[in-house]
Amino acid sequence: MKKEIHPEYYDISAKCSCGATYPTRSTEKEIKLEICSACHPFFTGTQKLVDTAGRVERFIARQKKKKKEEE
Secondary structure, three states: OOOOOOOOOEEEEEEEOOOOEEEEEEOOOOEEEOOOOOOOHHHHOOOOOOOOOOHHHHHHHHHHHHHHHHO
């Protein structure tokens, strides 16, 4: 292998937003994850809604309004 052309390789901990950390190696010095196997609904079996700016509530309100109009 040629010298001085390969990036540095670091031992790091990848950190998830749920607080879990995973030891790994990377060319990056820090890795932040949004979701991991400890908090992903497929692996945990639980449903988790991430509501941004009240979109879920507005959708539910629209559905209720449509249902009342149909009756």
